[in-house]
Amino acid sequence: MLSVLDAFDPDHILLTLSEISRRSGLSLSTTHRLVGELRDWGALDRARDGRYSVGLRILELGGLAPQGLHLRDVALPYLGDLQHATHANVHLAVRDGHDVVYVESLHARDGVRVLSRLGGRWPMHATGTGQVLLAFASAEFRDEVLATKLRRFTPSTLSDPEDLRRALAQVRRTGVAIAEDQLTPEALALAVPLRGQRDRVVAALGVTVKTGSVSPHAVLPALSATARAISRALGAPSAMTPPAGTAGPRGGVAPPRPREGR
DSSP states (O other): OHHHHHTOBTTBSSBOHHHHHHHHTOOHHHHHHHHHHHHHHTSEEEOTTSOEEEOHHHHHHHTTOHHHHHHHHHHHHHHHHHHHHHOSEEEEEEEETTEEEEEEEEOOTTOOOOSOOTTOEEEGGGSHHHHHHHHTSOHHHHHHHHTSOOOOSSTTSOOSHHHHHHHHHHHHHHSOEEEESSSSTTEEEEEEEEEOGGGOEEEEEEEEEETTSSOHHHHHHHHHHHHHHHHHHTTOGGGSSOOTTOSSHHHHOOOOOOOTTO
């Protein structure tokens, strides 16, 4: 059954029974039986043309994942305000293996078109949020990722291990990843870490705007303030009090407050 479900991906959302059989490596008779059981349970839906897609029951289960569920519940009231302040696409991401997975994704009405979506999975090296999570992971884990083949999505993707190593060191120094045109052409991504108990980095918060439409320094204050507010809600000790001499990150920008009724 897992092989059947694994036949679906962002490039193969609708599949015929024969396509599922071929992509899963199962016989047609076995595929027919398993697809029927999955459809009865709600894991698959069947369109009028006979093709199958992933059912809503899977979305219900995905929403119960502890790693993303609590984080999303805490962060969601702040994400809409961040989008309103920046007019950018907003992404909340966690690490899963060598990939970054988006547990929330808000697309701005007039924002740059990006590949990211709720539940989307991408290699860590090619996204701003992924680079944040990779930069603050253990040295052993970074070496493990850097030893793999780093896929190039655009000419700007950091696919050379040494270039990526230097970029990750910069992220650790500054606390922000700036990824320009690395996953999607004409898209500028900025991301910062979210911290929880014991100040451990538990997720990354990112925004994407059209390349050249705005200076990163114009977006960073709201992004940093939001990350600090979410980290404080997650119990991060370093986020409990604002930096000395300021009311918030970068020039006294106060962390956004979640709106009533959200």
